[in-house]
Amino acid sequence: MKRRDLIAAAAVTAAAGPAMAAGPGGGGSSEPPMLSLLSVGLPVIAEGRVRNYVFMTIRLHIAPNNDLAPLRLKEPYFRDELVKAAHRTPFTVAGDYSRLDVAGISRVLTAAATRLVGRGVITRVEVVSQLPRRRARAPAA
DSSP states (O other): OOOHHHHHHHHHHHHHHEEEEEEEEOOSSSSSSSSEEEEEEEEEEEEEEEEEEEEEEEEEEEOOTTOOHHHHHTTHHHHHHHHHHHHHHEEEETEEEEEEHHHHHHHHHHHHHHHHHTTTTEEEEEEEEEEEEEEBBBBOO
């Protein structure tokens, strides 16, 4: 078998994996749907200067009985709201330039979700990972 055929077969198997896991009845999984915001770069601002950037992966948990397709179209708007808020009021954690305030990010995205898609559509905001551009601690005072 050619390497190209193996790669194509692996891609088809990976794409069909979640559908096969649902079972022969075609029923969905028991997990609620989620919208992922992958690799959102947010600034770490201290003393009026950008000190670092933190790249975040965020999941928005969708309430049951809501269609995920229209929400995927709103993903750029969620990113835009988050970046604007990060520049307006930084999510900087005091003393650490390599991570951001998860509670503040959750508040901003929950408020943005109410404006963008309506109340009760997004049930929870989960910050999956925070990856700083460089490891940096705030200087000792």
